[in-house]
Amino acid sequence: MNFQNFNLAYRYKSKKELKNSLIVFKIITSPFLVSLGSSLIKIAQRLKLPLKPFTANIYKHFCGGESLDDVIALSEKLSKYGVKSIPDYSVEGQAEEESFSKLENEVLKTIKIAHNNPDIPFAVFKPTGLVNPELLTKDSDIQNPEFKKFIERFNRIFSYARELNVRVLVDAEDFVYQHKIDDTLLNFMKRYNKSFPVVFTTLQMYRTDRLDYLKFLLTEAEKNDFILGIKFVRGAYMEKERAMAKKSNYPDPIYKTKVETDNAYNSALKFAVENINRINIFCATHNEESTLYLISLIDTLRISHSDERIFFSQLYGMRDNISFALASEGFNVAKYIPYGPVNKVIPYLIRRAQENSSASSHSKSELAMLKEVLKNKNN
Numbered sequence: 001m002n003f004q005n006f007n008l009a010y011r012y013k014s015k016k017e018l019k020n021s022l023i024v025f026k027i028i029t030s031p032f033l034v035s036l037g038s039s040l041i042k043i044a045q046r047l048k049l050p051l052k053p054f055t056a057n058i059y060k061h062f063c064g065g066e067s068l069d070d071v072i073a074l075s076e077k078l079s080k081y082g083v084k085s086i087p088d089y090s091v092e093g094q095a096e097e098e099s100f101s102k103l104e105n106e107v108l109k110t111i112k113i114a115h116n117n118p119d120i121p122f123a124v125f126k127p128t129g130l131v132n133p134e135l136l137t138k139d140s141d142i143q144n145p146e147f148k149k150f151i152e153r154f155n156r157i158f159s160y161a162r163e164l165n166v167r168v169l170v171d172a173e174d175f176v177y178q179h180k181i182d183d184t185l186l187n188f189m190k191r192y193n194k195s196f197p198v199v200f201t202t203l204q205m206y207r208t209d210r211l212d213y214l215k216f217l218l219t220e221a222e223k224n225d226f227i228l229g230i231k232f233v234r235g236a237y238m239e240k241e242r243a244m245a246k247k248s249n250y251p252d253p254i255y256k257t258k259v260e261t262d263n264a265y266n267s268a269l270k271f272a273v274e275n276i277n278r279i280n281i282f283c284a285t286h287n288e289e290s291t292l293y294l295i296s297l298i299d300t301l302r303i304s305h306s307d308e309r310i311f312f313s314q315l316y317g318m319r320d321n322i323s324f325a326l327a328s329e330g331f332n333v334a335k336y337i338p339y340g341p342v343n344k345v346i347p348y349l350i351r352r353a354q355e356n357s358s359a360s361s362h363s364k365s366e367l368a369m370l371k372e373v374l375k376n377k378n379n
């Protein structure tokens, strides 16, 4: 497996697109420019100034377009190289009924186009895009009519996905919301994952309780005879979680060190592969060691590279060197492709820029790769 084959990684981008990506990585590898840019965008948002001039480059790099049709066009381009696509309507932080319905409709549309379409193997959504997050906290009442509406939305999505045999990933979010989401998804897995894994829950392996929870889920799947669908991530909200635990005076739910998180992540992958008859694995990471580790487990157990029960995934605009190398070796790999109106995906874009400026060694190697590829690119 060669993650350094840069020309393979960026074959689908034109010279113009590569130049744009280069500008983006030059900006986001500078924590100063990211912090300045984020503040300017927030000010422009508050003053209701047009956002396109501030965000056009970064939007083009990290998003598939404004609409699902734009993502479908991109998915056709990526599929030429064996890379699949997962349209992700990335409008965040809009806690009102109209935006919950909008997200639900986008997910239902995605399920429809994913039906019998090997280029689009999953739909995805964030639970807080379908409900006011306050209703997911520990003290809120599950008899609340708003919570019932949320469960009905889940049900409409999963029953349609069941009908069309499409898998649906549900993102994991803040610790304080996750308990209700876990319970809800376990119930839906029991109901809809009998012969095909429609529902995929997400485990954030930076949480100290997740290995035990994974073992509990397997016991439930065996007892109730269903298939587990699990997306494995490390977890995106570490600083926020630590601050929240301190402020609200409960134990920090996250491992103290990165090494512990890495070990938990890899142990979870091992446990899942050893129980592949019950667990479908969606390995969502940009970490090369974990990717190689899962490959070694697959090869040791002589599982076919194209086995539908195992997927790798990276975000669009990041680590194409991993995605395209995996595809060239016959593994199932899919990019999450965010889309939505420019002014509504700003929180997503700011998060990506901040993540890349803090994970600077990865981003700097991405910058170096882009420079190298551009040298040899003719059009």
Ligand SMILES: Cc1cc2nc3c(=O)[nH]c(=O)nc-3n(C[C@H](O)[C@H](O)[C@H](O)COP(=O)(O)OP(=O)(O)OC[C@H]3O[C@@H](n4cnc5c(N)ncnc54)[C@H](O)[C@@H]3O)c2cc1C
Pocket: 170, 171, 172, 173, 202, 204, 206, 233, 234, 235, 236, 237, 238, 254, 255, 256, 257, 258, 259, 261, 284, 285, 286, 287, 313, 314, 315, 336, 359
């Ligand atoms: C396709 C895809 C889907 C995703 N979906 C979700 C999702 O639904 N929910 C979600 O929360 N995240 C999600 N993420 C983000 C993910 O959780 C990580 O934040 C991100 O991918 C970086 O982790 P990594 O495994 O790629 O690799 P790395 O860069 O090796 O790991 C970085 C991660 O390690 C952990 N870490 C870093 N320092 C420490 C420390 N001192 N102590 C303990 N742990 C530490 C943190 O989780 C940090 O994000 C997704 C990522 C991808 C690629």
